[in-house]
Amino acid sequence: xxxxxxxxxxxxxxxxxxxxxxxxxxxxxxxxxxxxxxxxxxxxxxxxxxxxxxxxxxxxxxxxxxxxxxxxxxxxxxxxxxxxxxxxxxxxxxxxxxx
Numbered sequence: 001x002x003x004x005x006x007x008x009x010x011x012x013x014x015x016x017x018x019x020x021x022x023x024x025x026x027x028x029x030x031x032x033x034x035x036x037x038x039x040x041x042x043x044x045x046x047x048x049x050x051x052x053x054x055x056x057x058x059x060x061x062x063x064x065x066x067x068x069x070x071x072x073x074x075x076x077x078x079x080x081x082x083x084x085x086x087x088x089x090x091x092x093x094x095x096x097x098x099x
């Protein structure tokens with residue numbers, strides 16, 4: 001369990017580091033410090049700006065693992081692409097905000 005957590009944190013740091021090197025249009029640079037952009041959805045991706053503290057949450061780490069399996073570290077949208085339904089992500093985000 002401890003090794004898996006360290007691995008997830010390491011992967012999260014790699015993703016954030018790679019994201020910071022991606023050249024983005026000016027309209028996409030509105031991500032405040034301490035947040036990251038993620039794209040969620042099946043067909044049409046919707047952009048969410050989430051706090052980096054989400055990276056510590058086990059459910060979000062599971063989503064990151066799924067994202068790595070499906071997309072690797074190549075995220076053509078300029079932010080992380082999370083492979084789940086938008087409604088599921090909104091519910092997850094609401095639960096995190098409530099806790």
